[in-house]
Structure formats: C-alpha cells, structure tokens
Amino acid sequence: xxxxxxxxxxxxxxxxxxxxxxxxxxxxxxxxxxxxxxxxxxxxxxxxxxxxxxxxxxxxxxxxxxxxxxxxxxxxxxxxxxxxxxxxxxxxxxxxxxxxxxxxxxxxxxxxxxxxxxxxxxxxxxxxxxxxxxxxxxxxxxxxxxxxxxxxxxxxxxxxxxxxxxxxxxxxxxxxxxxxxxxxxxxxxxxxxxxxxxxxxxxxxxxxxxxxxxxxxxxxxxxxxxxxxxxxxxxxxxxxxxxxxxxxxxxxxxxxxxxxxxxxxxxxxxxxxxxxxxxxxxxxxxxxxxxxxxxxxxxxxxxxxxxxxxxxxxxxxxxxxxx
Amino acid sequence: xxxxxxxxxxxxxxxxxxxxxxxxxxxxxxxxxxxxxxxxxxxxxxxxxxxxxxxxxxxxxxxxxxxxxxxxxxxxxxxxxxxxxxxxxxxxxxxxxxxxxxxxxxxxxxxxxxxxxxxxxxxxxxxxxxxxxxxxxxxxxxxxxxxxxxxxxxxxxxxxxxxxxxxxxxxxxxxxxxxxxxxxxxxxxxxxxxxxxxxxxxxxxxxxxxxxxxxxxxxxxxxxxxxxxxxxxxxxxxxxxxxxxxxxxx
Ligand SMILES: Nc1ncnc2c1ncn2[C@@H]1O[C@H](COP(=O)(O)OP(=O)(O)OP(=O)(O)O)[C@@H](O)[C@H]1O
Ligand SMILES: [Mg+2]
Numbered sequence: 001x002x003x004x005x006x007x008x009x010x011x012x013x014x015x016x017x018x019x020x021x022x023x024x025x026x027x028x029x030x031x032x033x034x035x036x037x038x039x040x041x042x043x044x045x046x047x048x049x050x051x052x053x054x055x056x057x058x059x060x061x062x063x064x065x066x067x068x069x070x071x072x073x074x075x076x077x078x079x080x081x082x083x084x085x086x087x088x089x090x091x092x093x094x095x096x097x098x099x100x101x102x103x104x105x106x107x108x109x110x111x112x113x114x115x116x117x118x119x120x121x122x123x124x125x126x127x128x129x130x131x132x133x134x135x136x137x138x139x140x141x142x143x144x145x146x147x148x149x150x151x152x153x154x155x156x157x158x159x160x161x162x163x164x165x166x167x168x169x170x171x172x173x174x175x176x177x178x179x180x181x182x183x184x185x186x187x188x189x190x191x192x193x194x195x196x197x198x199x200x201x202x203x204x205x206x207x208x209x210x211x212x213x214x215x216x217x218x219x220x221x222x223x224x225x226x227x228x229x230x231x232x233x234x235x236x237x238x239x240x241x242x243x244x245x246x247x248x249x250x251x252x253x254x255x256x257x258x259x260x261x262x263x264x265x266x267x268x269x270x271x272x273x274x275x276x277x278x279x280x281x282x283x284x285x286x287x288x289x290x291x292x293x294x295x296x297x298x299x300x301x302x303x304x305x306x307x308x309x310x311x312x313x314x315x316x317x318x319x320x321x322x323x
Numbered sequence: 324x325x326x327x328x329x330x331x332x333x334x335x336x337x338x339x340x341x342x343x344x345x346x347x348x349x350x351x352x353x354x355x356x357x358x359x360x361x362x363x364x365x366x367x368x369x370x371x372x373x374x375x376x377x378x379x380x381x382x383x384x385x386x387x388x389x390x391x392x393x394x395x396x397x398x399x400x401x402x403x404x405x406x407x408x409x410x411x412x413x414x415x416x417x418x419x420x421x422x423x424x425x426x427x428x429x430x431x432x433x434x435x436x437x438x439x440x441x442x443x444x445x446x447x448x449x450x451x452x453x454x455x456x457x458x459x460x461x462x463x464x465x466x467x468x469x470x471x472x473x474x475x476x477x478x479x480x481x482x483x484x485x486x487x488x489x490x491x492x493x494x495x496x497x498x499x500x501x502x503x504x505x506x507x508x509x510x511x512x513x514x515x516x517x518x519x520x521x522x523x524x525x526x527x528x529x530x531x532x533x534x535x536x537x538x539x540x541x542x543x544x545x546x547x548x549x550x551x552x553x554x555x556x557x558x559x560x561x562x563x564x565x566x567x568x569x570x571x572x573x
Contacts, residue, residue, distance in 0.1 A: 183435070184427050184434060184435050184438075187420065187423060187424060187427060187435070188424070188427070188428060190413070190415075190416055190420070191413055191416070191424045191428075193415075194412075194413035194414055194415060194416060195411050195412075195413055197375075197395075197411070198407070198411035198413065199413075199424065199428075200394065200395045200396045200399075201373065201375075201395045201396075201399060201405060201407075202396075202399055202404075202424050202425050202428050202429060202474060202478065203396050203399030203400055203425075203427075203428030203429045203430075203432075203478065204396060204424065204428045205396050205428075206396070259415075
C-alpha cells in the first residue's frame with residue numbers, strides 16, 4: 001500500500017494513457033482506433049523527447065530522425081531480410097539508440113541554440129543519406145508485400161495488433177519517463193538543465209549524463225518507427241523524416257509541461273485532438289503548422305511551465321499526483 | 324600533511340595576466356583567508372584550483388596528486404567543493420533537491436535515500452531546514468548563499484572553497500555565517516575563504532594570503548598581514564578598505 005502511494009504520479013499517468021486508449025478497445029471501432037493510434041504514437045514521441053528537452057534542458061529540433069532511422073532499419077529487416085516485427089522493433093530501438101550515442105559524443109558539447117541547430121542538420125543529413133542509399137530504395141523508398149501480414153493473421157489483424165503494441169510502448173515509455181524522473185540519474189539531468197556548470201562543480205559528469213539522456217530519448221522513437229512503417233506498408237524519406245513533426249513534438253511537450261511525466265502525455269493528446277480538428281476544417285487545413293508555431297509562441301510567452309507545470313505551481317498539494 | 328599545493332600558477336586571459344606565479348601550501352585543517360582588491364584574481368585562483376580553468380603555467384596538487392587541468396567534476400569526486408561568488412542556485416528544484424545533488428554526485432556518491440538524510444542534516448546545520456521544500460529560486464540572497472554552502476557541505480569534502488559567502492549579508496547574518504564556518508573547521512574540513520569583510524576574515528583565518536593584480540604580495544598570520552606595508556599600500560587605492568584592514572587586525 002505504501003509503495004503504491006509513493007508512486008501515485010506514475011499510477012496517474014498510466015491510468016490516463018489507458019483512459020485515452022479505452023474507447024476503441026471497448027467499441028472495437030476501427031476508425032476510432034486509428035485516431036487513438038496516432039495519439040499513442042504522439043505520446044511515445046513526446047515523452048521520449050521530454051527526457052532530453054524537459055529533464056536535461058536540451059532542445060532537439062530534429063528528434064524525428066530517430067523515428068525515421070529506426071523505421072527504415074525495421075522496414076528493411078522485415079521486407080528484405082524476412083525478419084519478424086519483433087526483431088524489427090528491437091533493431092529499430094537499438095540502432096536509434098546507437099545513433100544517439102554517437103551523435104551525443106559529437107554534438108552534445110554544443111549548448112543552447114547551437115545544439116538545436118545541429119540536430120536539424122543531423123535530421124537533414126540522415127534524410128539526404130537515405131535518399132541516396134539504394135538498399136533502402138533511394139528517394140522512392142520501399143513498399144511491403146501484403147503477404148507479410150499473413151504471418152500475423154492477415155492485414156486486419158495486423159492493424160489491430162499494431163494498436164495494442166503501440167499501447168504497450170506508450171505505457172512502457174511512461175514507466176521509463178517516471179523512473180528517470182525519480183532516479184539519481186534524473187536528479188543529475190535536472191541539475192544540468194538548471195545550471196550545467198554548477199552541476200559539474202557538484203560532481204555531475206555532464207557529458208556522460210547528457211549522452212545517456214539522449215540515448216534514452218531515442219530508443220522508443222526508433223521502435224515506434226519500425227512499428228509505424230510496418231503498419232503503414234511503405235516508407236519513403238519524406239514520411240520518415242518530416243522536420244515539422246519534430247517541431248510538433250516540441251509543442252506537445254511544452255503544451256503539457258516540460259520536465260513532468262504527465263505533461264507530455266496530456267500535451268500529445270491535446271495537440272493531436274486540436275490538429276485533428278484543424279486538418280478537417282476547410283479554413284485551417286493549410287495553415288495547421290502556422291497554428292502550432294503560434295501556439296508554441298503563446299506557451300513560451302504565457303505558460304512556460306505548460307499545463308501540468310502551471311497546475312503544480314497553482315496547487316502544490318497535487319504535486320504527488322501530478323508528476 | 325599538505326592538503327593542497329599550488330605551485331607557480333599563472334593564468335592569463337588574452338593579454339590580461341589574472342594570476343602570475345602564485346605559490347602556496349595549505350596544511351590540513353586550517354582556514355586560509357584570501358584577500359585582495361577587486362579584480363585581484365581571487366576568484367580566478369579558485370577557478371584554477373577546482374578545474375574551471377586550466378592554468379597557463381604551474382601545477383595544482385591536491386592530497387598528493389597532480390590535478391592540474393582536471394575537470395570540475397573530477398575535483399568534486401576527489402573531495403573538493405566550492406561556493407560561487409555569484410550564486411548559482413538550481414532555481415526550479417527545491418532547496419532539498421539542490422543539496423541532494425551535492426550528496427549524490429560529490430565525493431561519497433550516495434543514493435537518493437542516503438542523500439536526503441545528509442541533506443536534512445546539512446540544511447539544519449546552515450539553518451535552512453524550514454525552507455527544504457521551497458524552490459531554490461524563491462530564496463533571498465542570504466539564503467541562497469547558505470544554500471551554496473549547504474550543497475558544498477553535503478558532499479562531505481576534504482577542502483572547501485568559499486567565495487565571498489559574507490557579501491551582501493547583514494551584520495547578524497554575517498555573525499551566523501562566521502559561526503558556521505568555524506563549526507565546519509571543527510569538523511576537520513580545510514577551508515580557503517575569499518572575503519572583503521575584513522574583521523570577519525581576520526578573526527577566523529589561521530593564515531592570510533594577499534593577491535594584488537594577480538601577484539601574491541604577502542602571506543602570513545592575520546597580525547602580520549594587517550601591519551604589512553605592501554598590503555596597506557595595495558589597499559590605499561581604496562582608503563576605506565585600508566582603514567577596515569587596520570581595524571580588523573587589532
Ligand atoms: N573568463 C574571463 N575572461 C576574461 N577575463 C577574466 C575572466 N575571468 C576573470 N577575468 C579578469 O581577471 C581579473 C581577475 O578577476 P577575478 O574575478 O579573479 O577577481 P577577484 O579578485 O575575484 O575580484 P572581486 O573581488 O571583484 O570578486 C579581472 O580583471 C577580471 O576581469
Ligand atoms: Mg571574485
């Protein structure tokens with residue numbers, strides 16, 4: 001009982017993810033499942049980014065690179081190597097983590113805006129590379145033979161299964177986010193976010209801590225990439241590395257509350273809902289990105305702590321629940 | 324035993340010679356006062372000792388090991404802690420969390436549970452216990468100085484570098500802080516203390532080292548220093564300071 005109480009923040013977050021996913025589970029409605037699948041994907045991406053952006057204080061503008069890279073490697077393993085989805089997801093996570101490790105050694109020495117710019121460069125560089133990499137299909141990408149889905153009980157079943165896998169990934173990423181937030185390693189990250197020099201003077205080995213934060217923030221996007229393009233049935237450079245999705249991820253984290261566990265979950269769900277309304281509206285369809293840019297500006301100006309950060313300040317008693 | 328040996332240390336920033344050929348030994352358990360006019364190089368000397376800067380020349384030896392050019396976190400792990408003249412609180416973390424960082428990542432590298440226990444003790448010691456759950460950014464200057472002190476102490480260092488912990492405090496806060504410094508020394512921690520508040524540093528130091536334009540112009544007991552003509556001359560540019568220096572020695 002006592003341990004449950006100690007982890008109220010985790011329980012709240014997990015329950016909220018399940019509540020978000022419950023409608024299609026109960027109704028079995030395929031359209032609603034597609035909507036929620038996108039929201040769960042956003043939760044995984046935003047919560048992962050939050051480990052770097054919210055806990056460590058480093059803005060990655062090109063974080064979608066890990067989604068795309070993991071997605072490509074996973075897709076290649078399934079279509080060209082005949083591997084299972086499980087192997088593909090595992091590999092997607094591992095290669096993205098590895099990419100982050102190498103990048104971390106190279107660019108995490110840069111601070112502030114320089115790091116942010118470098119991450120954009122990395123995303124564009126990887127996209128350019130894959131555009132010219134024949135085994136991955138170059139600019140046209142790769143497509144999957146539908147017979148691949150046979151192994152999973154047919155296309156319909158594979159779609160449904162993808163949804164449940166995404167739900168599991170979302171729950172796992174929330175656990176990861178919570179464990180990092182409440183660990184000694186996480187305290188070191190928060191110290192780096194607040195003042196990197198002061199943190200180092202107190203003994204935090206910032207170069208290592210930052211690199212591991214970067215790696216942790218890259219693994220789940222890589223796995224989700226592999227799952228997403230398996231379900232999608234095709235992959236091409238423009239779908240795998242959309243820079244604007246990187247920016248949307250930042251908006252989600254900021255909207256919900258950077259540096260909290262629950263914030264990116266609510267931010268992702270809220271943003272996806274809004275985006276859904278915008279893209280179906282004839283007026284806003286084409287300026288949906290401008291709206292997210294404007295939203296980001298408003299958040300930074302008026303509620304820099306995001307919804308959850310604001311609520312934690314407003315009602316300190318709720319801090320145990322809202323983590 | 325010498326806990327710290329500074330040997331022929333120089334540091335220049337472009338054309339500016341901030342430190343030239345500073346040499347001294349610090350025996351374990353002492354309080355060394357470091358004084359000098361503004362811009363004399365006192366903070367720079369701290370920065371060279373704890374690894375913020377690599378000296379342009381010379382060596383720093385800590386507990387018998389050459390640590391010249393080591394990173395600040397290496398120095399923290401080796402048992403050196405410091406406060407900052409311009410305080411650096413981790414604003415969005417609580418006072419408790421700030422101090423836990425010191426205990427978790429410093430010399431003894433504790434887990435969170437043990438770190439919390441140490442932080443409680445240290446916060447009690449510096450008189451910030453009631454503020455433990457407050458955000459560090461919401462403290463006033465005097466409290467932030469004590470927080471700097473608490474973070475440094477939580478690592479249970481061998482050597483503590485205090486950079487103007489009395490600046491900006493009112494007389495009763497100064498008395499409180501001086502008392503804290505004395506009690507830290509009683510725990511066996513060696514201290515180097517930079518200070519402009521003369522009566523305090525003259526009272527509390529075993530020895531004093533005087534810097535002027537990066538040169539080490541005098542070293543000795545507080546009595547010797549307050550009567551040293553070179554020191555008085557260095558402070559003559561600021562007659563008030565010179566006056567306070569004389570008073571302090573009495
Ligand atoms: N990073 C730096 N780059 C360039 N010059 C510097 C740097 N740090 C210090 N200085 C210069 O070195 C000299 C010594 O500065 P330092 O801060 O060590 O003085 P101080 O004795 O601590 O003075 P104060 O009593 O005002 O704190 C000053 O002229 C200062 O401007
Ligand atoms: Mg100074």
